[in-house]
Amino acid sequence: MKISLTPRTGEFFVLFARAGENALEVARLVERRFREHPNSGITQEQVKAAETAGDGVTRDLITLLNTQYLTPFDRDDIYMLATEIDDVVDYLEEASDLxxxxxxxxxxxxxxxxxxxxxxxxxxxxxxxxxxxxxxGVQQALIEVKLLEDRGDRVLRDALASLFRDERIDPLIVIRWKDIYEALERALDACETAANVIANIVVKNA
Structure with a gap:
């Protein structure tokens, strides 16, 4: 793979913005699919199509990273941020598929x-x-992500407690919902990890 000496640092910012937009689109599709289930106007095929589009953005980011001599910030941070955003989308799609x-x-x-x-x-x-x-405006956004992740942890604990509290619930239903809850929690954890990567980028480039 040929390394380019012509600076294209601006393309990284365009692709990261696109990755964020795609992740938000998937999150909104999945939220509506859950909220309206079983008669949702959103199909799993639509969620999967949006997830696949996100994979394309991730590939573009990594290809750009591997072909550029100059990058706007640390290479490891670029790779980590790209893959963590991709993980957010993958876990959302997984929960929806379940x-x-x-x-x-x-x-x-x-x-x-x-x-x-x-x-x-x-x-x-x-x-x-x-x-x-x-x-x-980046720092405030990152603070909000952390607060929301903490709130998500509380909801997960309450959800799991309610599953195991009622002995009348079919064990298979317990297993199914535990898997779904944890897939959604993994998406939120990946969101926080991506936010932490951005926080490191901000500190390193202050």
């Missing part, structure tokens, strides 16, 4: 709340990605 795979009849309020928190967190992450070049 709705159909497990034949879920109705969503729980905990799952819907997790999805709502995820949309808000990804909104803040997308804002941070969009403002990477000038670094304006």
């Amino acid at each position: 709705l159909g795979l497990y034949g879920v009849e109705m969503p729980t309020r905990h799952a819907v709340e997790q999805c709502q928190i995820l949309v808000k967190a990804v909104e803040q992450l997308a804002t941070a990605c969009e403002n990477l070049k000038g670094m304006r």
Whole structure:
């Protein structure tokens, strides 16, 4: 693979903004799919198509990284941020897919709340990605992501407690919802990790 000596640093910022936008689109699709299930206007095919588009942005970022001599910030940070945003989308798609795979009849309020928190967190992450070049407003967005992740942890604990509290619940249903809750939590954790990478970028380039 040929390394280019012609600076194309601006393209990194364009692609990160696009990755953030794609992640937000997926988060909104998944939130609506959960909220409206089983009669949602959003299909798993639509979620998968948006996830695949995000894979393309990630590939473009890594290709650009591997072919550029000059980068706007640390190479490891660029790679980590690209892959963590990709993980957010992958985990969201996985949770959405489990709705159909497990034949879920109705969503729980905990799952819907997790999805709502995820949309808000990804909104803040997308804002941070969009403002990477000038670094304006990034810190506040990162603080919001952390607060939302903490809130998501509380919802997850409450969700799991409610599953195991009622002995009348079919064990298979417990297993299914535990998997879904944890997939959504992994998406939120990846969102926080991406925010931490951006925080490191801000510190290193202050």
